[in-house]
Amino acid sequence: MDTSKIKVGIAGWSYADWRGIVYPNSRTDMLSYAAQFIDAVEINSTFYRPAMAEDSRTWLRRTQSYPDFFFTAKLHQDFTHGGIFDDAFINAFKEGLTPLLEAGKLRHLLAQFRFDFDDRPDHRARLENIVELFGELCPLIVEVRHHSWQQPDSAAFLQALEVGVCDRDWPVGRDSYNPKRLEPIGHYGYFRMHGRNRDQWPRLSGEQTYDYFYPPHELEEILQKIETLAEKCRTYTLIANNHYRGAELANAIQLKAMLTGNKQRFPEGLLVQYPDLMEYASNAILFR
Numbered sequence: 001m002d003t004s005k006i007k008v009g010i011a012g013w014s015y016a017d018w019r020g021i022v023y024p025n026s027r028t029d030m031l032s033y034a035a036q037f038i039d040a041v042e043i044n045s046t047f048y049r050p051a052m053a054e055d056s057r058t059w060l061r062r063t064q065s066y067p068d069f070f071f072t073a074k075l076h077q078d079f080t081h082g083g084i085f086d087d088a089f090i091n092a093f094k095e096g097l098t099p100l101l102e103a104g105k106l107r108h109l110l111a112q113f114r115f116d117f118d119d120r121p122d123h124r125a126r127l128e129n130i131v132e133l134f135g136e137l138c139p140l141i142v143e144v145r146h147h148s149w150q151q152p153d154s155a156a157f158l159q160a161l162e163v164g165v166c167d168r169d170w171p172v173g174r175d176s177y178n179p180k181r182l183e184p185i186g187h188y189g190y191f192r193m194h195g196r197n198r199d200q201w202p203r204l205s206g207e208q209t210y211d212y213f214y215p216p217h218e219l220e221e222i223l224q225k226i227e228t229l230a231e232k233c234r235t236y237t238l239i240a241n242n243h244y245r246g247a248e249l250a251n252a253i254q255l256k257a258m259l260t261g262n263k264q265r266f267p268e269g270l271l272v273q274y275p276d277l278m279e280y281a282s283n284a285i286l287f288r
Contacts, residue, residue: 003259006230009040009072010248011192011241021269022246032062037265038252040070042110042239047074050089051096060103071100072108072141072190072237075134080111083126090133101137108190108237109134110166112143115175119148124157131161141166141190150179158185167229169222170194184229189236191226193251211244213274214251216258223258250274 013034015022023030034041043059045051051073063069076093078084100106111130117123127142134140143166148154158165164186171194172178195212214222230236238255240248250270257264257280266281278284 003227003230005233006226006236006238006259007039007070008238008252008255008259009038009042009240010034010252011042011239011243012044013041015243015246017244018246018249021273022249022267024267024269029062031059032065033267034249035063035066035069037249037267038256039068040072040107040237040239042241043071043073046093046097047077047112050076050093053096053099056097056099060099060105063105070105070107072110072239073097073100073106075109075111075130079130079133080113080117083122085129085133094134094137097137106138107235108139108141108164108188109137110141110143110190111163112166113145115145115173117144118146119151119154119157127158127161127163131163135162139164139186139188141186141188143168143190143192145177147175147177149177155179155185162186164188164190164233166190166192167225168192168194169196171197182225182228184233187234189226189229189233191222191229191236191238193222193238193240193242193248195242195247210242210248212242213247214242214254215276216254219251219255219258223255245273246270247274250277253277254280 013030019026023033059071078089097106131140141164142158149158168191193214195210197209197212226236226238240252242248242251250266253264253266254277263280263282265283266277271277271281271284
């Protein structure tokens with residue numbers, strides 16, 4: 001298939017433990033530096049606080065050297081987790097992202113819900129409200145995590161909302177959304193890689209949750225699934241979220257190499273941290 005519609009990005013870019021591994025020194029502009037290696041960044045800070053318009057303008061300036069680069073952004077937790085829809089807060093959230101929208105650089109908004117957000121009438125109403133409020137800004141992606149959403153009637157409801165439904169790779173629990181389908185919901189595909197700390201996931205917290213580096217055979221498995229889904233989508237965005245010690249960026253660049261068949265340039269610190277990347281690196285010669 002034509003893999004050009006599959007774009008690969010990372011979740012966030014400002015991690016203290018990336019210094020000296022991803023970022024060469026403390027003066028490095030983190031966003032500008034990371035943007036040269038991947039296609040997109042998922043803005044996570046908007047889940048906790050709305051962006052200011054000046055934030056968005058700054059992000060645009062810092063990535064202007066990469067004309068095809070784009071952003072996605074999480075909806076604020078007041079909307080997804082709290083079901084709180086204050087008019088002033090809604091307007092502030094939208095206004096903060098307006099520069100990205102006007103520049104055509106915000107490809108998706110991601111509505112990420114709690115693990116216990118199951119399919120019931122009030123939760124359906126919350127989803128409908130989110131679509132009504134934000135659906136005209138850019139294509140919405142919904143990340144539901146409860147298994148009740150994989151029933152046929154639930155899938156039909158999500159399809160009727162005209163949203164994309166996020167697929168993911170993560171440690172699946174008893175109540176997890178884990179459909180066996182290879183049929184996307186919506187026109188726009190979205191996939192998030194969280195790592196596979198399956199045995200330890202319930203006991204982990206903080207950085208440990210995302211301390212996972214995908215080996216090549218697992219990435220091949222993920223790509224096989226994504227390529228099948230992407231055939232039926234207009235675009236497909238893959239976001240790595242296994243961020244501890246730069247693993248998400250390492251795996252994201254590795255995936256770009258696997259998708260294109262061309263070796264990619266890696267931050268030198270990542271090649272030291274993850275020597276198995278050498279076979280995918282165009283700059284591996286620096287270490288011979």
